[in-house]
Amino acid sequence: MAKSSKIPDPTIERLAQYSRPLEVLLKNGALLILSEKLAELCGVSPAQVRKDLAYFGEFGIRGVGYDIRALLQEIKHILATDREWTLCIVGMGNLGRALVENENFQRRGYNFVAVFDSDPKKIGKTLPCGLTIEPANKIRELIRKLGITIGVISTPPFEAQRVANLLIDSGIKAILNFAPTRIRTPDNCAVENVDFTVKLENLAYHLGKIS
Amino acid sequence: MAKSSKIPDPTIERLAQYSRPLEVLLKNGALLILSEKLAELCGVSPAQVRKDLAYFGEFGIRGVGYDIRALLQEIKHILATDREWTLCIVGMGNLGRALVENENFQRRGYNFVAVFDSDPKKIGKTLPCGLTIEPANKIRELIRKLGITIGVISTPPFEAQRVANLLIDSGIKAILNFAPTRIRTPDNCAVENVDFTVKLENLAYHLGKIS
DNA sequence: CCTATTATGTGCATAAATTCACAATAAGCT
DNA sequence: AGCTTATTGTGAATTTATGCACATAATAGG
Ligand SMILES: NC(=O)c1ccc[n+]([C@@H]2O[C@H](COP(=O)([O-])OP(=O)(O)OC[C@H]3O[C@@H](n4cnc5c(N)ncnc54)[C@H](O)[C@@H]3O)[C@@H](O)[C@H]2O)c1
Ligand SMILES: NC(=O)c1ccc[n+]([C@@H]2O[C@H](COP(=O)([O-])OP(=O)(O)OC[C@H]3O[C@@H](n4cnc5c(N)ncnc54)[C@H](O)[C@@H]3O)[C@@H](O)[C@H]2O)c1
Numbered sequence: 001m002a003k004s005s006k007i008p009d010p011t012i013e014r015l016a017q018y019s020r021p022l023e024v025l026l027k028n029g030a031l032l033i034l035s036e037k038l039a040e041l042c043g044v045s046p047a048q049v050r051k052d053l054a055y056f057g058e059f060g061i062r063g064v065g066y067d068i069r070a071l072l073q074e075i076k077h078i079l080a081t082d083r084e085w086t087l088c089i090v091g092m093g094n095l096g097r098a099l100v101e102n103e104n105f106q107r108r109g110y111n112f113v114a115v116f117d118s119d120p121k122k123i124g125k126t127l128p129c130g131l132t133i134e135p136a137n138k139i140r141e142l143i144r145k146l147g148i149t150i151g152v153i154s155t156p157p158f159e160a161q162r163v164a165n166l167l168i169d170s171g172i173k174a175i176l177n178f179a180p181t182r183i184r185t186p187d188n189c190a191v192e193n194v195d196f197t198v199k200l201e202n203l204a205y206h207l208g209k210i211s
Numbered sequence: 212m213a214k215s216s217k218i219p220d221p222t223i224e225r226l227a228q229y230s231r232p233l234e235v236l237l238k239n240g241a242l243l244i245l246s247e248k249l250a251e252l253c254g255v256s257p258a259q260v261r262k263d264l265a266y267f268g269e270f271g272i273r274g275v276g277y278d279i280r281a282l283l284q285e286i287k288h289i290l291a292t293d294r295e296w297t298l299c300i301v302g303m304g305n306l307g308r309a310l311v312e313n314e315n316f317q318r319r320g321y322n323f324v325a326v327f328d329s330d331p332k333k334i335g336k337t338l339p340c341g342l343t344i345e346p347a348n349k350i351r352e353l354i355r356k357l358g359i360t361i362g363v364i365s366t367p368p369f370e371a372q373r374v375a376n377l378l379i380d381s382g383i384k385a386i387l388n389f390a391p392t393r394i395r396t397p398d399n400c401a402v403e404n405v406d407f408t409v410k411l412e413n414l415a416y417h418l419g420k421i422s
Numbered sequence: 423c424c425t426a427t428t429a430t431g432t433g434c435a436t437a438a439a440t441t442c443a444c445a446a447t448a449a450g451c452t
Numbered sequence: 453a454g455c456t457t458a459t460t461g462t463g464a465a466t467t468t469a470t471g472c473a474c475a476t477a478a479t480a481g482g
Contacts, residue, residue, distance in 0.1 A: 008439060016412035020391055034459070043393055046459095047441055054461055062447045062460040079412045080419025094309035099407075101305050104391065110411055150414060173421065174414040176407070180231055180315065182254055190417045192410040196310075196387070199403040200321055201227035201290045203361060203385040206401045208291025210384065219469060245429070257429095258471055265431055273430040273477040 011052045015075050017042050018049070022072045034065040081109055086148045088114040090163045091155030092122055092133050095178055099152065100129055110150070114142045118159075136166075143170040150174045157181035164191075222263045226286050228253050229260070233283045245276045292320055297359045299325040301374045302366030303333055303344050306389055310363065311340050321361070325353045329370075347377075354381040361385045368392035375402075 021041040025033060035053075039046040053059050053066075059074050060066045076082040087105075089096045092115050099105070100112050117123060118136040126132045134142060142148070151167040153160050153175060160179035167175060174190045177183055180198075185191050232252040236244060250257040264270050264277075270285050271277045287293040298316075300307045303326050310316070311323050328334060329347040337343045345353060353359070362378040364371050364386060371390035378386060385401045388394055391409075396402050 010439070012413055012416050013409060016409040017393075017406075019412075020393075036459085041393065045441070047443095048439095050459090050461060051440080058461070060460050061449085063449060063458045065459070078416070080415045081412055085415060085418075094312050098305035098309045104408060105411070108408055108411075110408075149418060150411070174418050176410055176414060182228075182231075182252065188421075190414055192413055194405065194407055194410055195228075196405055197315060197319055197321075198224060198227040199387055199405055200316070200319075200361070201230075201292055202223055202403055203387060203401055204291045204296060205223050205289070207296075207360060207385050210399075221469070247429085256471065258473095259469095261430060262432080262470080269431070271430050272479090274428045274479055276429065 007055050014052055015079055019075050022068055026068050030068055032065045033068050084109045084111060085150055086111050086113045087150040087152055088148045089152040090116045092117040096154040113146050139166050140170040152176045154178045218266050225263055226290055230286050233279055237279050237283060241279055243276045244279050295320045295322060296361055297322050297324045298361040298363055299359045300363040301327045303328040307365040324357050350377050351381040363387045365389045
C-alpha cells in the first residue's frame, strides 16, 4: 500500500528509469522480468528494484517475477503518466525547437500545445510540428484557455525568473527549467532543473583525477 | 586537504552549481560572499556549502567570508574546468545542433571540435559554428588526431550503445549521453546521462499527488 | 593590546538511502 | 498432497549524506 508520505525522492527518479527498458521489452513481446534482470538493465541492485516497487504495492509474483505489462502499467499509474498532460514552451531558440520537434514527449503523453517567444522576428512563424510561435504577452491567456499544467523554460538565464513568475501567475503548477540558473517558486509549484554543463563538470572532475 | 577518495558524489554536483552564481557575482564586481548567501542562491543550507568546500581545503576567512574570485578559481580547479577540454558530438539532429551552437559550453572551456552523423544527406554540411559534419566512419581517426577526450551522444537510443562502443574503442574516457537508454562502459570510461523525460515524470508524479 | 563580533571549519548527532539476509509464498514436479 | 525450487517482499544492519552547535580564527574598535 502507498505509504505515500515516506517515498524517497530517488525512488521516483528510478521508477521512470525502470519504465524505459520495460517498454522496449514489452514491444519485443517479453512477458516476464526478474528484479535481477531489470536491475542489470538499469544499473542498480536487485534489492533496490524490489524495494522501490514495494513502496507502492506487491506487483510481483514470488518465485516467478514481474508481469511486464502489469508492472509498466503500475509504474505509469504511480508516476501519473497514464494520462495526457498539456505543456507549453517559453523561449523558442535552438533548444526550444529541438524539444517541440522531439516526438518522444508526445509518445509519453506530454503534449506541447503552445510555444512562446518574445522576439518579433520569431512570433507568428509556424513550426514543422504545426504550432505557431505566440508572443510572450499571450502566455497568461493561452495557459488558461488551453488548460496547460506544465511549463518549460528555455530562455536565456537572465529571463528565466521573470518567465517563471509569469507562468506561476497564470496558474502553472510545474516547471521544467533548462536555463542554467535557479528559479524560485512557491511551494505549490514544483520545479525540475536540467543543466547539461553540471553533468559535464561531473565528467571533467572524474577525468581530472585520472589524467 | 583532498581526502579524494571520500568525497560524496552530491558534493561534486553542488560545486558546479555554486560556480554559476559566483560567476555572475564576480562579473558584477562583488568581492566577498558568505556561505549563507551562496546557500540561499543555490537552494541549500549554509552548513552544506561550508562542508562541501571544506572537503578540499580552507578557502574562506573566518569572521569574514569567501573571496569570490579565489573561491571560483578553487572550484574550477577542483572540477578540472580551469583547463580546456575537446569534445565531439555524434548525432547531429535537432539536439546535436542546439548543443553545438550553444556558446555556454565554449565559455566554460568545453570546445566542440568535431561533429558526426551517419546520414549521407547531413554529411559534409557546414554549420553556423563553422564545423563540418563528418561521417561516422571517421570517428576513430578524428578523435585520435584531435585528441578528443569527451564524447557526446545525441543519436536515437537504438544507436547509442553502438556509438558508445565506437567512442570507447577510440580512446574516449568520458561520455555525455542524451539518448534515453543506459549505455554500458568499462570502468575507465565515465558516463553521465541526461534524460529530460525522467525529469518530466518527476513533475508528473508531484502533480498527480495534488490534482 | 585586549575585547567584542562575526562567520568559518568541523566533530558529533541525526536523517536518509541502500544493502543484506531471510521469511513468505507461488509454481512445478513427483 | 507434499516436497523442492525460485524469487519476491521486508525488517534490520549498514552506509551515506545532511544538519547542528560550538570551538576556532580573523577583524575591528576602543
Ligand atoms: N542549446 C543548448 O544546447 C543548451 C544547453 C544547455 C542549456 N541551454 C540553455 O537553454 C536556454 C535556451 O538555449 P538556446 O540555445 O535555445 O538559446 P537561444 O538563444 O537560441 O534561445 C533563447 C530564446 O528565448 C527567447 N526569449 C528571450 N527572452 C524571452 C522572454 N522573456 N520570453 C520569451 N522568450 C524569450 C529568445 O528570443 C530566443 O528565441 C538557455 O538558457 C541556455 O543556456 C541550452
Ligand atoms: N530533441 C530533444 O529535445 C530531445 C530531448 C530528450 C532526448 N532526446 C534524445 O536525444 C537524441 C537525439 O535527439 P534529436 O531530437 O536530435 O533526434 P534526431 O532524430 O533529430 O537526430 C538524431 C541524429 O542522429 C543521427 N544518427 C543516427 N544514427 C547514427 C549513428 N550510428 N552515428 C551517427 N549519427 C547517427 C541521425 O542521422 C540524426 O541526424 C535522441 O535519442 C532523443 O531521444 C532529444
